[in-house]
Amino acid sequence: xxxxxxxxxxxxxxxxxxxxxxxxxxxxxxxxxxxxxxxxxxxxxxxxxxxxxxxxxxxxxxxxxxxxxxxxxxxxxxxxxxxxxxxxxxxxxxxxxxxxxxxxxxxxxxxxxxxxxxxxxxxxxxxxxxxxxxxxxxxxxxxxxxxxxxxxxxxxxxxxxxxxxxxxxxxxxxxxxxxxxxxxxxxxxxxxxxxxxxxxxxxxxxxxxxxxxxxxxxxxxxxxxxxxxxxxxxxxxxxxxxxxxxxxxxxxxxxxxxxxxxxxxxxxxxxxxxxxxxxxxxxxxxxxxxxxxxxxxxxxxxxxxxxxxxxxxxxxxxxxxxxxxxxxxxxxxxxxxxxxxxxxxxxxxxxxxxxxxxxxxxxxxxxxxxxxxxxxxxxxxxxxxxxxxxxxxxxxxxxxxxxxxx
Amino acid sequence: xxxxxxxxxxxxxxxxxxxxxxxxxxxxxxxxxxxxxxxxxxxxxxxxxxxxxxxxxxxxxxxxxxxxxxxxxxxxxxxxxxxxxxxxxxxxxxxxxxxxxxxxxxxxxxxxxxxxxxxxxxxxxxxxxxxxxxxxxxxxxxxxxxxxxxxxxxxxxxxxxxxxxxxxxxxxxxxxxxxxxxxxxxxxxxxxxxxxxxxxxxxxxxxxxxxxxxxxxxxxxxxxxxxxxxxxxxxxxxxxxxxxxxxxxxxxxxxxxxxxxxxxxxxxxxxxx
Amino acid sequence: xxxxxxxxxxxxxxxxxxxxxxxxxxxxxxxxxxxxxxxxxxxxxxxxxxxxxxxxxxxxxxxxxxxxxxxxxxxxxxxxxxxxxxxxxxxxxxxxxxxxxxxxxxxxxxxxxxxxxxxxxxxxxxxxxxxxxxxxxxxxxxxxxxxxxxxxxxxxxxxxxxxxxxxxxxxxxxxxxxxxxxxxxxxxxxxxxxxxxxxxxxxxxxxxxxxxxxxxxxxxxxxxxxxxxxxxxxxxxxxxxxxxxxxxxxxxxxxxxxxxxxxxxxxxxxxxx
Numbered sequence: 001x002x003x004x005x006x007x008x009x010x011x012x013x014x015x016x017x018x019x020x021x022x023x024x025x026x027x028x029x030x031x032x033x034x035x036x037x038x039x040x041x042x043x044x045x046x047x048x049x050x051x052x053x054x055x056x057x058x059x060x061x062x063x064x065x066x067x068x069x070x071x072x073x074x075x076x077x078x079x080x081x082x083x084x085x086x087x088x089x090x091x092x093x094x095x096x097x098x099x100x101x102x103x104x105x106x107x108x109x110x111x112x113x114x115x116x117x118x119x120x121x122x123x124x125x126x127x128x129x130x131x132x133x134x135x136x137x138x139x140x141x142x143x144x145x146x147x148x149x150x151x152x153x154x155x156x157x158x159x160x161x162x163x164x165x166x167x168x169x170x171x172x173x174x175x176x177x178x179x180x181x182x183x184x185x186x187x188x189x190x191x192x193x194x195x196x197x198x199x200x201x202x203x204x205x206x207x208x209x210x211x212x213x214x215x216x217x218x219x220x221x222x223x224x225x226x227x228x229x230x231x232x233x234x235x236x237x238x239x240x241x242x243x244x245x246x247x248x249x250x251x252x253x254x255x256x257x258x259x260x261x262x263x264x265x266x267x268x269x270x271x272x273x274x275x276x277x278x279x280x281x282x283x284x285x286x287x288x289x290x291x292x293x294x295x296x297x298x299x300x301x302x303x304x305x306x307x308x309x310x311x312x313x314x315x316x317x318x319x320x321x322x323x324x325x326x327x328x329x330x331x332x333x334x335x336x337x338x339x340x341x342x343x344x345x346x347x348x349x350x351x352x353x354x355x356x357x358x359x360x361x362x363x364x365x366x367x368x369x370x371x372x373x374x375x376x377x378x379x380x381x382x383x384x385x386x387x388x389x390x391x392x393x394x395x396x397x398x399x400x401x402x403x404x405x406x
Numbered sequence: 407x408x409x410x411x412x413x414x415x416x417x418x419x420x421x422x423x424x425x426x427x428x429x430x431x432x433x434x435x436x437x438x439x440x441x442x443x444x445x446x447x448x449x450x451x452x453x454x455x456x457x458x459x460x461x462x463x464x465x466x467x468x469x470x471x472x473x474x475x476x477x478x479x480x481x482x483x484x485x486x487x488x489x490x491x492x493x494x495x496x497x498x499x500x501x502x503x504x505x506x507x508x509x510x511x512x513x514x515x516x517x518x519x520x521x522x523x524x525x526x527x528x529x530x531x532x533x534x535x536x537x538x539x540x541x542x543x544x545x546x547x548x549x550x551x552x553x554x555x556x557x558x559x560x561x562x563x564x565x566x567x568x569x570x571x572x573x574x575x576x577x578x579x580x581x582x583x584x585x586x587x588x589x590x591x592x593x594x595x596x597x598x599x600x601x602x603x604x605x606x607x608x609x610x611x612x613x614x615x616x617x618x619x620x621x622x623x624x625x626x627x628x629x630x631x632x633x634x635x636x637x638x639x640x641x642x643x644x645x646x647x648x649x650x651x652x653x654x655x656x657x658x659x660x661x662x663x664x665x666x667x668x669x670x671x672x673x674x675x676x677x678x679x
Numbered sequence: 680x681x682x683x684x685x686x687x688x689x690x691x692x693x694x695x696x697x698x699x700x701x702x703x704x705x706x707x708x709x710x711x712x713x714x715x716x717x718x719x720x721x722x723x724x725x726x727x728x729x730x731x732x733x734x735x736x737x738x739x740x741x742x743x744x745x746x747x748x749x750x751x752x753x754x755x756x757x758x759x760x761x762x763x764x765x766x767x768x769x770x771x772x773x774x775x776x777x778x779x780x781x782x783x784x785x786x787x788x789x790x791x792x793x794x795x796x797x798x799x800x801x802x803x804x805x806x807x808x809x810x811x812x813x814x815x816x817x818x819x820x821x822x823x824x825x826x827x828x829x830x831x832x833x834x835x836x837x838x839x840x841x842x843x844x845x846x847x848x849x850x851x852x853x854x855x856x857x858x859x860x861x862x863x864x865x866x867x868x869x870x871x872x873x874x875x876x877x878x879x880x881x882x883x884x885x886x887x888x889x890x891x892x893x894x895x896x897x898x899x900x901x902x903x904x905x906x907x908x909x910x911x912x913x914x915x916x917x918x919x920x921x922x923x924x925x926x927x928x929x930x931x932x933x934x935x936x937x938x939x940x941x942x943x944x945x946x947x948x949x950x951x952x
Contacts, residue, residue, distance in 0.1 A: 037635075037637070227900035415760055423832075427782070523705060
């Protein structure tokens, strides 16, 4: 009886499944997109769902149904691991500049056919064309189309941080805020914060300098609350932490939910990054992928995405859109300037590093992560448990022996 | 007094055990997006959840995977139990049983990692891309379901009366026919409970799936994980509330309706005697 | 007795093939990766490089040990009191203790973190009452608390099951022979429930030592356990070898500790569930 009921429950649960399976099979080609988390307009709260909009647009244009399978990563290194393991294939990926350099070096990207991407003219001249200066990672944009860009800065909670401590990377090392500081959970960005603080070259090749940065991060480990990535959103919005280094656009998204937050670019300099759309060599639907990239450059999705992420857009059409400007100002006074008027911020980009140096960074990162202090309390507790267990064992062994002697 | 103390203790522990889950459920009805301040009652997040295609696909994937993997594991496992039952060499039998139990004894993370190494090796050997996904998940889930199927079917075989199937064969049945018409009906309860166990293990698994899945094929636990490492949408709380409520309902029905059934059948048996 | 038919002899064959392919082969891959470098040459470097992780191992074992003992201290009386309840309440309590077990671990851990976080509900309440905030997330205490919270039901259920199966007449006999309640407890109830305790301890210790989600959430990525290390090393193709070495050592550690635990039990081996 018991089992009959559970069996029928399972059957009930399976019914909708059969229907949904049947529905699925009518769909045609599939486009696999791999992007950062929280990096595309997803249709929540009445906004445009960019991926769905692409499906509809493609159907209207070519009369063919396509499905976008969209998945997300939380660091360039994670993305690289998935892509290079060869066990998954994607049609569009959106890594950052230095990672694109690496992918090009390792011959993992396919050159783009710009005849299929006519909307490329929408990009601002500094990002595409003869005068482009922001194509340092991919000369002439052979493999990549910029998606968003921005800089790293420090987000802090005005109610928890004193004014006189602001302005510099020192804030993230200030023992006053012990337990309230969040550090990046990826090696390049975390080392970057220490390197900028110490005035070191983030692309340097000197092992000693990297070790210095590691020493600085070790010092910081005692006072940070944790190493996190996108968990920062919930932690900063909920007031669980006071200070975090993160990407400027994300600050605006957090500010929307918590007006106590504020932001600055540290005076010692910081990182500039460009995230760009690329097509991996292993893609099976290159033309569809190009159509996707092209669509994302057109006005409606580009504006919607820019208003979802709040990152700086390389797209002229977005910057000139009155709606975009108005909405940006609506979040916070000076939001537009924070993202675009950054000429006076000292910023450098990460460059791809040679293999042995990447291995070194990996090793140093492991050293940082596995460097844990075990508090005496833990030792005492464990010793007590082991002693208790041992004496228990001896007691029973002795008693057993005594009894057997009878 | 003693009674009071013991029920107080039970109540206290259960209160602590349930507090976080209850808070989550209550705040899934919260109008504003906060976990520390309740601003108003609304179903907003539930509505959003049902419009979230990723969550719905993940649910569908989870169910398909759980059904298929538990069915395959049940078929393979039942025949394996049959084979082991008739096996004479004790050493071989012991070896097979202990190897089968490895995924049950090993921590999930080691099982997941080892499977991943195997799949990556196969993928590089055949230069296949897009190798991880539904197929690898199905294999992994079937593998960790197998010991549970064997665990629930083997005792049934051991309780079988051998003379029955021998009698069937004396009367002209082939061994296969004897198995299907005499032994199988006797072990069905074991098969069903193995199937159920596998189904729930597969639905619940996160760690092994984490290593052998691709981001293109998400199950419900993987979806929850991806939510919690990004900016958590409040619809996830709604999802959690629904999951908890469903499990509670199933558990209550199975246990209490089951006990009513048991009592009735016991009474019926008593009457017959 | 007739000779075994082909059907009976071959019934286990698919299972054996599956086992070799998906249980034995992956384990061999772990071994292979642990003892080779990234070019496939034999080396002990991976194992030797683990000395850098000695603190991680010590901390993981310590946390798992402490969490297990706390679970036992809380769980044993709970199971005892639960078994004393009336049959109907007992059934309800059983459902209540099983619900968290069936409920995904991710959800419960996340719920706990959301409740305890510095800006969470608990701290909001404390501030309202004019008390100091508790910084639990990101501390050792937080991770141990997470383990106890997540795995307590796994300790209670097997103990509870053995206690309900305990023959009441033993206790009555002990009382008749002049035992007081403490003596009955230590001389009759405890020795007879050792098997439940052993399987409870195994079911708490093994997942505690290998977890990575709990330390990720309640340790905020700062407290690195063996599970976190394995997970991180397997994110990067170039560190698969060290990752395999860490997994191998953890597997050996667990086999040893489970072996020690089984030494404690008088009957052969613990019963799982």
